[in-house]
Amino acid sequence: MSGAQLYDTIGAAYTVTRRTEPRIAAQIWAALGDARTVLNVGAGTGSYEPSDRHVLAVEPSALMRSQRPPDAAPCLVGSAEHLPFDDQTFDAAMAVSSVHHWRDPIAGLREMRRVARRVVVFTHDTTATGWLHRFWLTRDHLPEVAGLLAGRPSVTELAGAIGARMEPVPVPWDCADGFFEAHWRRPEAYLEENVRRGVSVWARVGPDAERRAVHSLRDDLASGRWAERNRDLVDLDAAELGLRLLIA
Numbered sequence: 001m002s003g004a005q006l007y008d009t010i011g012a013a014y015t016v017t018r019r020t021e022p023r024i025a026a027q028i029w030a031a032l033g034d035a036r037t038v039l040n041v042g043a044g045t046g047s048y049e050p051s052d053r054h055v056l057a058v059e060p061s062a063l064m065r066s067q068r069p070p071d072a073a074p075c076l077v078g079s080a081e082h083l084p085f086d087d088q089t090f091d092a093a094m095a096v097s098s099v100h101h102w103r104d105p106i107a108g109l110r111e112m113r114r115v116a117r118r119v120v121v122f123t124h125d126t127t128a129t130g131w132l133h134r135f136w137l138t139r140d141h142l143p144e145v146a147g148l149l150a151g152r153p154s155v156t157e158l159a160g161a162i163g164a165r166m167e168p169v170p171v172p173w174d175c176a177d178g179f180f181e182a183h184w185r186r187p188e189a190y191l192e193e194n195v196r197r198g199v200s201v202w203a204r205v206g207p208d209a210e211r212r213a214v215h216s217l218r219d220d221l222a223s224g225r226w227a228e229r230n231r232d233l234v235d236l237d238a239a240e241l242g243l244r245l246l247i248a
């Protein structure tokens with residue numbers, strides 16, 4: 001299933017839990033520098049679009065486009081791999097939480113590079129030594145996530161394709177955007193159906209793995225095992241979980 005088809009299937013509840021996290025937005029907008037014209041690729045419902053610049057959005061899923069607020073930037077139907085613009089049309093192109101859904105991420109990044117003078121991408125380092133082992137949810141309850149990563153380019157390969165530098169993005173403990181890692185210090189949130197429905201990982205691992213992971217987490221919370229295993233997290237205000245800005 002393509003990333004667009006996936007979001008046409010699971011995207012209906014997106015805005016219930018997914019919204020702009022101001023601290024991450026500030027980091028993305030700083031990386032856009034003095035860009036006045038910005039293309040937002042895989043724009044979804046419009047999170048992270050800066051209101052003080054001219055933004056044009058591209059989004060392949062009709063269900064996601066239908067949830068854009070009336071005052072959001074204009075949005076075209078399209079995919080990262082084939083951007084319908086001339087070379088260097090925009091000062092900057094941004095993509096937030098989208099690259100891991102693209103059929104061909106390297107081709108999409110090269111397209112962004114082609115149509116814009118600056119490229120800013122929010123994604124995560126999914127290498128085994130990074131994210132899988134740093135994040136307790138994948139490490140202890142949902143190892144199936146490793147299977148989703150097979151054959152996908154690493155963050156280093158993504159950065160290399162467009163000559164990008166990488167900047168770590170700490171995840172605040174009270175992160176307002178309910179992406180997969182957002183509730184790292186609020187583990188009970190993952191027991192809530194609507195929190196899981198806003199994150200594609202749960203749909204992609206399938207209902208059996210989801211059910212097992214939720215039971216396993218519920219047991220660990222009740223027995224005190226979660227608190228014991230993760231006692232180093234509870235005093236942190238932000239966590240380094242492998243989230244990255246690629247800036248080229």
Ligand SMILES: C[S@@+](CC[C@H](N)C(=O)[O-])C[C@H]1O[C@@H](n2cnc3c(N)ncnc32)[C@H](O)[C@@H]1O
Pocket residue numbers: 002003004007018041042043044045046047048058059060061064078079080081095096097098101102103
């Ligand atoms: C997790 S959502 C992120 C949406 C938005 N950028 C945000 O931060 O809330 C991922 C988005 O990528 C879009 N997408 C999937 N495949 C794509 C592709 N090949 N090119 C561009 N966008 C794609 C999906 O339709 C979905 O709207």
